[in-house]
Amino acid sequence: MQFLGIDVGTEGTRALIIDEQGRVIASASEEHAPFASPQAGWAEQDPSDWWRACKLAVRRALAAANTGNDQIACVGFSGQMHGAVLLDRHDDVIRPALIWCDQRTEPQVRKLSEQFGTDRLIDLTCNAPLTNFTLTKLLWVRENEPHNWERVAHVLLPKDFVRFQLTGERAIDMADASGTLLLDVAHRRWSAEVLRATGIDLQLLPTLLESPDICGRVSARGAEATGLCAGTPVVVGAGDQAAGAVGTGIVRPGTVSATIGTSGVVFGATDRPALDPKGRIHTFCHAVPGRWHVMGVTQAAGLSLRWFRDRFGVLAKSHGDPYDQLAEEAAAAPPASDGVFWVPYLMGERTPHCDPNARAALIGLSALHTRSHVIRAILEGVAFSLRDTFTIFRELNVPVGRIRLGGGGARSPLWRQIQADVYGHAVEVLAVEEGAAYGAAILAGVGAGNWHSVESACDTVVRIAEEVQPNARDSTTLDQAYRSYRKIYPALQQIANATGAEAAISTTTLSIS
Incomplete structure (x- = not known):
């Protein structure tokens, strides 16, 4: 059996195939068009471009693997978080997606803070309101583009839109849903109070599932577009940060990752929702069922x-x-x-x-x-x-026993040493670091039954290559x-x-x- 992970990023989409031991068989990528910024602080992308890139990346990965498409036992997804894809009743995209780094929604953030109070929102969703979160984008469209809002029948996040194109099923994982400001993160369900108070109809939102859950199968249309076999199971997957954490083995409390990509993220798994009353870090559901994670974000790492x-x-x-x-x-x-x-x-x-x-x-x-x-x-x-973020983790008693590096900051020997010295802590580098697409493929393997849990999968496939000590x-x-x-x-x-x-x-x- 082989497992396909698809990561719908900001700059491009990557498809990666692994075998039953977690070894990478093949991968391929396709760039997206640069995001548009019609005004200062705005960031938009065309969702159809993500699907175009996905089709090409999957076909190239299958060709590079040089095995039959019937060898793919399951498909998993990861992707950029927080974006708002708005579909009408015909499932057509209404307007370009407002993506994670869009900053136009500061007025909506202020209104939410005034309406609920930041403390109450943290109680309800485990997070303070920020311009990045999906809810603020929905409110902006409703207030500024009523002609578009009245057409909205479905709201999806970026990876979920691409998976919908592949399967025809609408779903979202707990981790990605945590970044909408609409989820009761502590209880892993949509927040009835937030939905009621903001006037967002529950019917607009996709079905909630855990990351390794199968949410659909490759449709005939999806098979024709990608070269996959119709009927191949597809798991719901996870937002890119949670999927990336799976790919680096950050699935239990005590091991923390510091990843430098376009943005920078410090990520730790917890057995309970660890709330920051000041709202400086995010508390989300993890891609591991029954676990949560805390996460601090540097926008421009x-x-x-x-x-x-x-x-x-x-x-x-x-x-x-x-x-x-x-x-x-x-x-x-x-x-x-x-x-x-x-x-x-x-x-x-x-x-x-x-x-x-x-x-x-x-x-x-x-x-x-x-x-x-x-x-x-x-x-x-x-x-x-x-x-x-590490400073805040200490305040909240989030354990930091091991620090594992990821992204470009892990590939540079100088940046590895700088991080060890700045953190005052030894840092680990993985033998293979394939990012969120690898985590998505692992989740597909769990969904297909190759591993009985996310933790057991990571114990099998994640290996440390180097430990860098601080000078x-x-x-x-x-x-x-x-x-x-x-x-x-x-x-x-x-x-x-x-x-x-x-x-x-x-x-x-x-x-x-």
């Missing part, structure tokens, strides 16, 4: 380095991977970057500030500083931002720098309030593709 690359490039004499070249430059600067700090708030910030108007800053430059200092400051600044001297230096870093955001807020910088910034357009 890897995006910070990509922003530097796209705006300032790499040295003309350089060859090879541009990120390797940037890391080589950064290594020429000392720990703490000789007093240069990067505050990575290019897209506002979630943890710990919950501030969509937060802005990035490069602090401490002098005529003596070089590109190397700036690049290293970016690597350190992202790690400082992720450390903010005592550098860790002390970076701990002192982190204390200075923590003072920058409050100072920037004072400047913004005094100069009206937020209003000035809001008239510009930022497009990152």
Whole structure:
């Protein structure tokens, strides 16, 4: 038997096939069109482009596997969270999807806070209202595009739309539903009080299932489009963070991941909903039935380095991977970057500030500083931002016994060492790190009965390749720098309030593709 995982990301869709031992047989990817930003802070994608990319990626993965499509015993999904796909009664897309990083809904967040009170919303959903969450996007469309809202018959999240195209069934997993602000996370059901108070009809929402549950089968139309066999079972899967955690073995309390992709995430599994009364971190249902997870998010983690690359490039004499070249430059600067700090708030910030108007800053430059200092400051600044979440975990008594790295931050030896030094804790690197698509494939294997639980699957397939210890001297230096870093955001807020910088910034357009 083989299992197919499909990850519907922001930048592209990936299809990955594993065997019964969890070994990767083949994978393929297809890029999406860059998200559109019609106004500052807006972020939209065409859902049909996700389905186009899925069809191509699956066909390429099947071809690369060079085995019959009848070998695929089950399909699993993961995908970008929080997005709102609106369908009419004919199942046609009404408007472009508002995706996770869309920041236009600040007025709706304020109204929710006034209507419920933040404390009450945390009681009901385990989370404070943020612009990222799906509910705020639905309210924005209802208030600003009533002609579109009156046509809405179904609401799906991104991966669930693609799975609907494959199977014809509408469903959502507990983990992804947790990011809508419509789920009673503690009891794993839609919140009747939130739905009633906001006027959102329960009939608009898909069926709730646990991540390894089979939610449908590949339809004849889906089979023709992808090359899969009609009738192949499909599990509901999970949002990308929970699926990625499955793929890295973060399925029990005590082992925590720090993943640097476009965004950065610190993720820990818990046996109970661990609530932050200040709303700085998210408490969601896990992809493991009966478990929850806590999660802090840095909006622009890897995006910070990509922003530097796209705006300032790499040295003309350089060859090879541009990120390797940037890391080589950064290594020429000392720990703490000789007093240069990067505050990575290019897209506002979630943890710990919950501030969509937060802005990035490069602090401490002098005529003596070089590109190397700036690049290293970016690597350190992202790690400082992720450390903010570890600080909150300690406050909430979330156990951190082992830290496992993922994403681009795990592939760079320098960034691995910086993270160990900033966290003051040994970090682990996996032998194979295939991201959320791998977790989706594992969930498919559990759904098909190849493994009897998500935990047993991870015990079988997840292996550690390296452990990086913190350097005592550098860790002390970076701990002192982190204390200075923590003072920058409050100072920037004072400047913004005094100069009206937020209003000035809001008239510009930022497009990152």
